[in-house]
Amino acid sequence: MVRTEDSGDLRPESGRRKRSTGKILVVAAICAAVGAGGIGVATAPQWAHAGMPSESSSPLRNVPGLAAPVVKPVELGVTPTDGAKGVNPAATPSVKAVNGLVKDVVLEPASGGGRVPGTTSPDGSTWTAEDPLEFDTRYQYSFTIVDEAGRETKKSQSFSTVAKANEADAAVNPLNGTTVGAGQPIEIVFSEPVLNKEAMEKAVTVTASSGQAVAWRWYSDRRVRIRPEAFWAANTQVTVDLKLFGVDFGNKMIGNSDVLVSFKVGPQRLAVVDDVTKTMKVYFDGQLVRTAPVTLGDADWLSPTGYAVIMEQERRSKFNAGSIGLKPGDKGYYPPLTVEYANRLTSSGVYVHQALESAWRAVGRSNVSHGCVGLLPADAAWFFNNMTSGDVVQTLNTGAPPVEPLEGFGDWNIPWAQYAKR
Known part of the structure; x- marks a missing residue:
């Protein structure tokens, strides 16, 4: 038996050796766990919580304790992703770091050119581009990520935007800055088929100073007309704002620009032609201003x-x-000729015009034309000089069906309750 110096107890010498060996094994086991990437604290004995020399000077340490990786890894999110192709130019590029900071971001065309401007969030975690991208361009990113221990990592990525072959746009009638009649529908013709028509309608805003609501009628995937329930109110200013840049038409076709069109509506001018009376009555803002004989x-x-x-x-x-x-x-054939004061009503060739001299005797008495409205010279000149594109001609009692919508602008022959159609 051996007496220990600290307590005076008698203990077998071999027992003390076994206990020391046990401590060594426990510590070795903990160290092995840490070395393997585990934390190990949950299974450590009480004495393991005693203070140890600080390792906070190490990039992996910021509190005293067991050697363990306490700096959270940086989670990086970059838009568009590295190597992406066919990126929508309207997409907003960004670099975001969770558990870290972003700095020194450069986004520019790979072939050269100005940098894309951007802003960094107040906390330094996110960079966001401010300007849209160009079509058919390869861009390269370079940026630096800083983790919570101050360590910096430089990275670079690249991506490409939609090719020119996949650009889409639209044309609007009436043209910007024009003045038209009260019966002029808005027509938009898209360069590519629009597959998501509901989304397209949301991308286009039509505003009328008269406050008139409008409805859309799609005649095809590329052609749409827009009109109010009744003719445009006199002197209305109409604005068509097409936010098409970046809009997905479908089939990988992307809108390449925004379009803004504003036009003015003049007085409400309506010419009513009646086959029973063989007359035309012209109204300006509801007031009768001229009556003329016609042939139909x-x-x-x-x-x-x-x-x-x-x-x-x-x-x-x-x-x-x-x-x-x-x-x-053929019956009804006539040689090529020139007519005076021609006002086209349909694409197939129905006009209001000056009747041929050979038909003057029939004006107001009988019908001798190929479907046109014929007027005497003075009335034809007056009509031409006082009416304009977009003004309305209503024809009654001929026994023929109404003008088809795409034969001109026969949209007004469709009842309002049936007009909206995709």
Whole structure:
């Protein structure tokens, strides 16, 4: 038996050796756990919580205690992702670091050019681009990430935007800055098919100073018309704001620009043509301003009924029977000729114009035209000089069906409750 110096107890010498060996084994086990990446504290004995020399000077240490990785790893999010292709130019590039900071961000075209400007969040964790990107461009990113221990890591990435072959745009009628009649619908023709029509309608805003609500009617994937329930109120200012940049048309086609069109509506001008009375009555803002005799289409070429809108005006227009399917020898054929004061109502060739001299005797008495509205010279000149594109001509009692919508602007012949259609 051996007496220990600290307590006076007698203990077997071999027992003290076994206890010392036990301590060594426990400590070795803990160290092995830490070395393997584990924390180990939950299974450590009480004495393991005693103070130890601080290791806070190490990049992996900031509190005293067991040697363990206490700095959280940085979680990095970069948009667009590295190597991405066909990126929408409207996408907002960004670099975000969780448990770290972002600095020295440079985003620029790989082929050279100015940097894309951006801002860094107040906490330094996020960089966001301020300007949109260009189409068909390869961009390169470079940036530095700083973790919570102050260690810096430089990174670089690249991506490419949508190719020019996948750009899409749109044309709007009426043109910006024009003045039109009260019957002029808005027409948008898209360069590529629009597959998500609901999303496109949300991307386009139509505002009328008159406060009139509008409805959309899609005639195809590329053509849409927009109109109010009744004719535009006189002197209305209409704005069409197409936020198309970055809009996905479908089939990987992307809108390449925004379009803003503003036009003015003049007085409400309406010409009512009645086959029963063979007259035209013209109203400005509801007031009768002129009455004139007319001749209409004969029994073989009835003038279409309903509403039509003046599409264009020509002081002199060349007419050719071949444009309506007639050839020499056919009934109703006439040689090429020039008519005066021509106001087009349909794409197939229905006009309001000065009647040919040979038909003057029929004006106000009988119908001798191929569907056009013929006027005497003085009335034809007055109509041409006082009416304009977008003004409305309503024809009654000919027995023919109404003007088809795409034959011109026959949209007004569709009841309002049925007009909206995708």
